[in-house]
Every structure is written in C-alpha cells, then in structure tokens.
Amino acid sequence: MFADSHCHLFELPNLNEIVQNARTQNVQAMLSASTTPASNAQNLALRKKYPQIHACLGIHPSEIIRMNETEIATAKQFIEEHLHEAIAVGEVGLDFKDATTKPERDRQRELFAYFIELALTRQKPLIVHSRFSADETLRLLAEKNASRVLMHWFTGSKLHALQAIRQGYFVSAGSSLLFGSRSDETIAEIPSHQLLLETDTPVHFNHEMAEPAWIPRIAQRVSEIHQTTLKETETLTFNNALKLFGKKIIPEQP
Numbered sequence: 001m002f003a004d005s006h007c008h009l010f011e012l013p014n015l016n017e018i019v020q021n022a023r024t025q026n027v028q029a030m031l032s033a034s035t036t037p038a039s040n041a042q043n044l045a046l047r048k049k050y051p052q053i054h055a056c057l058g059i060h061p062s063e064i065i066r067m068n069e070t071e072i073a074t075a076k077q078f079i080e081e082h083l084h085e086a087i088a089v090g091e092v093g094l095d096f097k098d099a100t101t102k103p104e105r106d107r108q109r110e111l112f113a114y115f116i117e118l119a120l121t122r123q124k125p126l127i128v129h130s131r132f133s134a135d136e137t138l139r140l141l142a143e144k145n146a147s148r149v150l151m152h153w154f155t156g157s158k159l160h161a162l163q164a165i166r167q168g169y170f171v172s173a174g175s176s177l178l179f180g181s182r183s184d185e186t187i188a189e190i191p192s193h194q195l196l197l198e199t200d201t202p203v204h205f206n207h208e209m210a211e212p213a214w215i216p217r218i219a220q221r222v223s224e225i226h227q228t229t230l231k232e233t234e235t236l237t238f239n240n241a242l243k244l245f246g247k248k249i250i251p252e253q254p
C-alpha cells in the first residue's frame with residue numbers, strides 16, 4: 001500500500017471521488033496539511049469523516065505574513081488544543097520568496113521556531129516547507145535538535161537535499177516528477193530509506209489537478225530513477241512513512 005505524505009484535501013468539491021480514486025490505487029493513507037487557520041479546523045473534520053485522511057496542523061509561512069498578531073495567537077491556541085488529534089505539525093517553515101522584508105522574514109522565523117518547539121514537546125513529526133530559504137531552514141531545525149522531519153517538495157539544491165539527508169530527515173518525491181521536472185537528479189541522491197512520496201494535491205500541472213491517486217505513478221518514476229521495482233519502492237516508502245508518522249497510518253481492518 002501507498003501513503004501520500006503531503007497533500008491539501010480541504011475545500012475540494014469532489015473529495016469523495018478523490019478518496020475513492022486513491023483507494024482504487026491502493027493509496028491508503030493521506031496526510032492533509034493545513035495552511036490557514038480555517039484549514040486546521042477543516043482537516044480535523046475530514047479526518048473524522050474519512051479514516052484514510054490524517055490531519056496535520058500548522059500555518060504556512062506565506063500565510064503568516066498576511067495575518068495579524070491576534071489571528072496568529074488564536075491560531076496557535078487552536079493548534080495547541082487540537083494537536084492530539086493530528087498526526088504531524090505542518091505545513092510550517094520559511095518562504096523567502098514570499099517574505100521579502102526583514103520584518104516579514106523575522107515573523108516567519110519566530111513562528112517556525114515556535115512550531116519546531118511545539119512538535120518536539122508534543123512528540124509530533126514536522127512537515128516543512130522551504131523556498132529560497134534552505135540554509136536557514138536546515139540550520140534552525142538542527143539548532144533545535146529536530147529529528148522527525150519531512151522536507152516536503154524540496155526545491156533546494158542537490159547540496160541542500162544532501163544536507164537534509166545528513167541531518168537524518170526524510171525528503172519527498174512529488175508530482176513534478178511526472179512532468180519532466182529537473183528534480184530527477186536530486187531524487188537519485190536520496191537514499192531509499194529516507195524517501196517519501198507526495199502529491200501536494202491540489203497543485204496543478206498543465207491545467208491538470210494532482211490527486212493522491214497519482215502516488216503509484218510517482219513511485220514508478222522513483223523506481224526508474226533508483227533502478228528498483230515498483231513493489232520495492234512501494235514497500236520502502238510505506239515503511240518510511242510508518243517510521244516517521246507511526247502506525248496510525250495503517251488502515252483499520254473492516
């Protein structure tokens with residue numbers, strides 16, 4: 001079976017169909033990451049409705065710079081109160097493409113530090129977003145001794161990917177592999193015991209929306225790059241997801 005380690009399933013009008021498609025493709029666990037305060041509540045509701053969906057709670061760094069102090073304080077309180085219902089803290093991190101001024105970047109740094117500490121105290125893994133900020137993201141995680149980390153859709157250089165690997169983190173192969181991306185070379189460098197699969201649904205490629213049912217196709221591309229069989233990639237990546245997220249992702253027997 002497969003796991004989609006990073007997607008956003010809230011606010012999708014055809015979610016029943018998407019979950020059904022995933023099931024048909026043997027994608028049995030989907031980690032729906034939150035980006036906004038509203039999506040934290042939405043993901044918690046989804047997890048109650050669909051046993052395959054697991055909620056991650058957090059605020060996306062690009063959202064943080066649009067929120068005021070009160071909104072951030074309210075969101076933090078909500079996350080602290082509900083984190084026991086979540087499988088991970090995410091999506092959190094630094095995005096220096098969207099945050100361009102020092103105050104904006106400082107605000108992202110402060111919140112990211114808070115989320116790392118929260119994940120550590122509550123023993124949850126972290127799902128980390130990093131764009132134009134790889135050095136600092138990896139340094140902050142190392143300083144705080146974070147160990148259970150997924151660097152999702154890592155767009156940093158190959159060098160940064162290798163640094164993430166040295167720090168013991170997981171890196172995920174995503175939908176872009178299906179669209180002739182340049183990430184092949186980076187994925188080739190990721191040892192199979194630190195590799196996860198993700199779609200980042202509902203991201204669009206050529207007007208086509210990703211969905212968790214794409215995971216076996218992404219696994220097929222990884223198998224080609226790593227010169228393994230699809231079955232091996234399936235087993236390895238699911239075991240990696242189990243290591244990072246725990247047994248909760250195994251579907252309950254009916």
Ligand SMILES: [Zn+2]
Pocket residue numbers: 006007008033091200
């Ligand atoms: Zn995402």
